[in-house]
Amino acid sequence: MTSAGPLLPAVDRAAFAVAFAARLRERGVAVGLTATQDFVRALVAVPPLSRTALYWAARVTLVRRQPDLPRFDEVFDAVFGEALLSVDPHARRGGDRPAPHGGDARTQAPVDPYDVSDATGDRRGLPWVTLPPVVAQRDHRDDVALSVPDRLPSDLAGALDTPFEQLGAMEAQLLGRWLERALREWPTRRSRRYAVRPGGPRVAIRETAARARRTGWDPVHLVRTGPVARPRRVVVLCDVSRSMQAQAMAYLHLMRALALTTHAEVFAFATSLTRLTTALAHRSAQEALDEATERVADRFGGTRIAHCLSTLLGSHHGGTVRGAVVLIGSDGWDGDPPERLAVAMARLRRRAHTVIWLNPRAGVPGFVPRTTTMAAALPYVDLLLPADSFGALLRVPGEVARHARRS
Template identity: 60%
Template sequence: MSPALLRGIDRAAFAVAFTARLRRAGVPAGLTDVDAFVRALDVSPPRSMSTLYWTARISLVRRHADLAAFDRVFAAVFADAPPLPPPNRSVAPAGDRDDVHVPVPADAADDGPGGGLPWATLPPAVAHSPESDTALRLPERRPSALAGLAERPFDELDATQVTMLGDALRAAVVAWPTRRTRRHAVSPTGRRIALRATINRARRTGWEPVEIVRERAVRRPRRVVLLCDVSESMRAQATAYLHLMRAFAVVAEAEVYAFATTLTRLTVVLRHRSAAEAVAQASAAVTDRYGGTRIATNLRALLTSQRADAVRGAVLVIGSDGWDSDPPEELAAVMARLRRRAYRIVWLNPRAGAPGFAPRTAGMAAALPYCDRLLPAGTFQDLLVAARQLQSVTCTDGLKWPMLTPAPRIIA
């Protein structure tokens, strides 16, 4: 282990001299900063030039605009400076006799050798040099594993990365907004007088309503129904959409379905405690995945099923690219029925985020006039944004989403 640079040296005197040099260069370092610098040197004695640089910079620099002046002074003080001879044996402690340190020359100019370091404005990463410990090594800033995958398409991710993104989706859907029901419950914060409860209390006081009982409307979570396309054209997004459906199935108790040529209910399967096991069971349950697409037929099957009432007053989320083998007239008819039943209809299209996107497919052009929102869902970041919008906007009482402008029905 290399000896500390400033062992056996008066750290307070060194800090005061270095801070005075910074003040002359325009860096506003005060007494508090000097005290912090001395304490930092005492807690963590610098054993390399890089450690000393960062200790001084963190303690003495408070503004980004002062970084250039600080680097210039630091380089002028320490660049090409010969080490001092060992300190006097009669003054220095016995354990510090063979220590070396870098001096602060009294006649060193701030604009001397080493001024204008290349990392003054935009610090690049300096490779680690095991041979020399005098070069300043700046840390390389790298994004986290999750942030690095946010903008990558789903077809470029492996199974482990998709699972990690699924966990992030599960954490993003923290709570689901509620809706006001027609039922009322007794509450001291309510604005409405509970007539029956007030009369019952009045029986104890000679039918005089001495105590007024109040009630408020009972709120329930807004129902959510998710339908995701798992056909061949959605192969890259199928697994990621299953993780999205699981997040809403666990948090919002949503009804979730997967469809290609037939409709498959996955609500119970995707509520499994393990995300990997839930996605595996859901993939095994969908027997027609990576096949054709019949959007109109599957939406009609939902409306005629035993759970058709789940759509009434719910937020209906459809994840598909709009490729449909059914006639567009049938899709438009069933979307009109869904529009009358559902509270909101949100369509997630993995290709909607592409530059110059236009609903040129027959299915997407037919369904778009009946959707409240068309959101891109081609990357993990798109799914996070869509999940936040569904939580914060679609289920707020009194807030009406404007209908999208009807798009021309272009047959692709």
């Protein structure tokens, strides 16, 4: 996932760019954070297939002043001593430099990029394998541990559309954090409160009179107000049965993201219903997921969707569904009769504003809901969306907003 191309196999682009920029700063080249970010984006947009391409990508993005070119060439030549493109300005105009020892550059054996030494013979290592600076100074005592800063993967965009069952625990945790930051926009509703807003339908008498004091009590400027938009309440019900074992942890990340950003009510269900709103609202993501996992005692078992929906609607939490956007994350396998699920979905549809069914199987090309459970629930569902990857979960708010505008 972090490979930058055949030239830099299995290389973290961010770590490589930061280390190379630090090497340039040591030689007096002014490299800022924006230039480093541009270098990373250049490596992502056009992965370098040769050292010549890497040289020009680094030079165009990292060097901003003409006097810094000689020092940049020195650093690049020290790191890539056997680069096909010489650091001699005349060689850059004339082509590739001759191969060492009088041989042909095109017939030379490939050089190991990790075996580089400078002119003095000091083996310094390439930037992507150079160890980060140690934060804590080492003491002579044996019980003092070194603290080394963590370096996380820089490219998570490629894992957005990866199915949940193919993601590791670390990737799922990082994408869960990304999901918490990305789900900031959600459909809103018109509240009864009014606030000052240009072009509003009402005239604010008090604010208009206060402004008229400056113009001899003549209301030259009318202050208008409009209704305040409030985020619509969200209720999430996620299936954690055995058939949803691969998607259960990702759906817990979705419930935590919605609980933190939209003040949603979240529930997990298998054979019974479990409220997880307070557990997933914990500041620590790992502790929140651990506590939620402990609370769900019937996970990875059977499924009773109709029974769990009836339990929610009959409890004191059933009022939270009124006027809310209800997300049901399940593959549709249910142990209850389809007639009972149809009755529960009809009750839910009368209370909720929008009912959305997130099905991980819906992302498969040619998907058709053939199970009796999904056939009984679909007449009461506004949107059936695929939810087999984190990228699909990120597209849910946009689909809900477009549906709200259409209706």
